[in-house]
Amino acid sequence: MTGGDDGELIDGRYALGDLLGVGGTGSVFAAVDLVTGGPVAVKLLHPHLCDDESSREAFLREASHVVGLQHPNIVRVHAAGLHDAGGVVMPWIVLDLLDGPTLREWVDATGRLSAADAAAVAEGMLAALGHAHAAGIVHRDVSPQNVILHGVADHDPGAALTPDMVRVVDFGLADVAGRATLGSDVLLAGGASGDGGGVAAGRNAGVVGNAAYMSPEQAQGRPVRAVSDLYQAGAVLYYGLTAQAPFPRESTAHVLQAHVSAPPPVPSAIVPRARPFDRIVTRAMAKTPARRYRDAAEFALAVSQAAAVGEPRAVGGLSGETEARDATSATRVFAGGGPDGLDYLSPAVEPAPTLTPVRSNAGIAAGAIAVVILVLAGWAVIAASAAPAAPVAGATPSEPSASAPSEEPVVTASATPRAVAPVTPAPPAHVATPALHGSLADAEAALRTAGLALGIVTRVESAEAADRVLSQNPASAAPVAPGSTVDVTVASGSNVVPQVAGMTAAAARALLESAGFVASGETSASSSATVTATQPGAGTVLRLGVRVALVVAHEATPTPYPTVPTPLPTEDSP
Numbered sequence: 296m297t298g299g300d301d302g303e304l305i306d307g308r309y310a311l312g313d314l315l316g317v318g319g320t321g322s323v324f325a326a327v328d329l330v331t332g333g334p335v336a337v338k339l340l341h342p343h344l345c346d347d348e349s350s351r352e353a354f355l356r357e358a359s360h361v362v363g364l365q366h367p368n369i370v371r372v373h374a375a376g377l378h379d380a381g382g383v384v385m386p387w388i389v390l391d392l393l394d395g396p397t398l399r400e401w402v403d404a405t406g407r408l409s410a411a412d413a414a415a416v417a418e419g420m421l422a423a424l425g426h427a428h429a430a431g432i433v434h435r436d437v438s439p440q441n442v443i444l445h446g447v448a449d450h451d452p453g454a455a456l457t458p459d460m461v462r463v464v465d466f467g468l469a470d471v472a473g474r475a476t477l478g479s480d481v482l483l484a485g486g487a488s489g490d491g492g493g494v495a496a497g498r499n500a501g502v503v504g505n506a507a508y509m510s511p512e513q514a515q516g517r518p519v520r521a522v523s524d525l526y527q528a529g530a531v532l533y534y535g536l537t538a539q540a541p542f543p544r545e546s547t548a549h550v551l552q553a554h555v556s557a558p559p560p561v562p563s564a565i566v567p568r569a570r571p572f573d574r575i576v577t578r579a580m581a582k583t584p585a586r587r588y589r590d591a592a593e594f595a596l597a598v599s600q601a602a603a604v605g606e607p608r609a610v611g612g613l614s615g616e617t618e619a620r621d622a623t624s625a626t627r628v629f630a631g632g633g634p635d636g637l638d639y640l641s642p643a644v645e646p647a648p649t650l651t652p653v654r655s656n657a658g659i660a661a662g663a664i665a666v667v668i669l670v671l672a673g674w675a676v677i678a679a680s681a682a683p684a685a686p687v688a689g690a691t692p693s694e695p696s697a698s699a700p701s702e703e704p705v706v707t708a709s710a711t712p713r714a715v716a717p718v719t720p721a722p723p724a725h726v727a728t729p730a731l732h733g734s735l736a737d738a739e740a741a742l743r744t745a746g747l748a749l750g751i752v753t754r755v756e757s758a759e760a761a762d763r764v765l766s767q768n769p770a771s772a773a774p775v776a777p778g779s780t781v782d783v784t785v786a787s788g789s790n791v792v793p794q795v796a797g798m799t800a801a802a803a804r805a806l807l808e809s810a811g812f813v814a815s816g817e818t819s820a821s822s823s824a825t826v827t828a829t830q831p832g833a834g835t836v837l838r839l840g841v842r843v844a845l846v847v848a849h850e851a852t853p854t855p856y857p858t859v860p861t862p863l864p865t866e867d868s869p
Contacts, residue, residue, distance in 0.1 A: 309387075393445045406538060420442055423461070424528060436465060444460050445460050536562040760788065762788070
């Protein structure tokens with residue numbers, strides 16, 4: 296790759312090479328950093344979008360979000376800036392040059408992922424999202440196109456995927472938690488998303504994102520938070536397992552409606568071997584955010600546990616896939632529903648086999664022979680008891696010999712049949728701890744069903760509703776003795792007022808709303824105005840839903856005073 300002339304240099308050091316890809320907002324070129332000599336990728340905004348200053352700022356917002364996210368599973372940003380492209384001010388971003396296909400390209404070329412490969416991709420993706428969420432950033436555009444498999448040979452179906460190959464890219468829609476993804480263009484230019492979920496600026500504003508993988512709240516234009524990324528990650532996991540999007544429909548409008556109202560898809564309905572992931576996908580894609588995984592770490596743990604299960608075991612000469620297909624496609628009756636209402640996805644408990652006589656000619660003949668033998672033996676016993684004792688050698692006929700005691704036990708029939716005590720199965724040594732979510736009452740009911748009891752309840756400040764389960768100990772699926780207690784941590788219904796001093800008014804409002812409060816005061820202030828404090832102040836513990844006032848700094852403007860001419864002094868002046 297060449298490109299050392301000044302016309303192909305960006306920022307005086309990045310020499311552009313081959314075109315790697317084109318998107319709705321920009322083009323990506325391979326390049327060489329002439330300072331370090333290493334390969335990089337340069338992303339440039341399309342020239343026709345460069346005239347608008349808000350579009351340039353929105354394009355560079357991706358760099359500002361990613362530059363602080365140093366993580367092995369997130370594409371790294373090296374630099375960003377503006378380039379004078381012959382009278383056009385063109386923004387640019389320099390990123391890692393990734394060598395590998397997107398997840399969509401890989402699935403298109405090699406087909407559905409195995410359980411191990413799907414789990415590897417999900418674990419790498421969730422590690423990246425968890426790191427971003429810890430920094431307060433929500434990606435909002437998680438899709439197979441935005442997951443790159445770095446270091447994988449193109450179209451090699453034999454290659455095994457690992458979590459460290461995964462790179463999450465394209466943070467163009469990323470933003471702080473609590474904002475809606477609304478705008479009039481794919482760049483979200485003009486600050487349409489900065490009102491924390493209100494009506495976007497402009498009459499043509501709408502929801503921005505990938506319709507096939509959009510969370511219900513994003514599709515409805517509501518505030519988007521970390522659990523919205525987890526919904527999208529669940530949709531991407533479904534895609535990897537089945538090679539199709541979760542809700543294939545005839546139109547985009549129907550796809551969005553399905554995200555809002557259709558039940559979560561079950562991967563084993565299409566790919567029976569994906570059954571270990573059924574509960575994971577359906578929980579991640581729950582319509583209500585509170586019913587999803589609490590964070591990316593909990594989601595990743597469930598994925599690793601499902602991957603450890605492996606492929607379904609073959610029974611009775613059937614392959615694992617055939618057995619799983621029978622279990623998911625046959626009409627069957629199941630009892631009750633668990634906390635998730637998804638007990639019908641659990642493997643059915645087969646009844647113990649019942650021993651029945653074999654009705655064959657050989658069996659009948661053998662039975663007849665046995666009856667004859669028993670009858671003959673009975674007649675022999677009767678005859679022996681009725682016959683006189685035979686004389687013993689050496690004894691005279693007048694002296695009967697003493698008969699030796701019989702070594703065979705005498706079998707007698709009992710007049711009253713004895714009742715046989717039923718065999719009581721031994722209680723299980725361990726039970727699996729259920730995954731607890733929802734309200735405290737839901738958790739207690741789930742524990743009772745599993746034969747466990749509620750232990751210590753700890754209440755902590757959180758943005759979740761009061762008594763919402765946040766964590767548990769032991770963790771879900773951990774083996775415990777029957778009757779054991781499980782401790783839970785729940786939301787107290789209160790939260791701490793976050794520190795927003797120094798933020799813009801828009802960012803402060805979004806952060807307060809994500810913490811469960813209602814921002815008030817200075818509603819007429821510009822969204823870019825700087826917040827100096829809140830009332831009540833940061834660190835105060837308040838009930839959720841309480842109003843917190845923003846104190847915004849105002850620029851000092853000179854007060855006009857009338858100019859009064861001053862008379863010049865004269866000789867007569869004192």
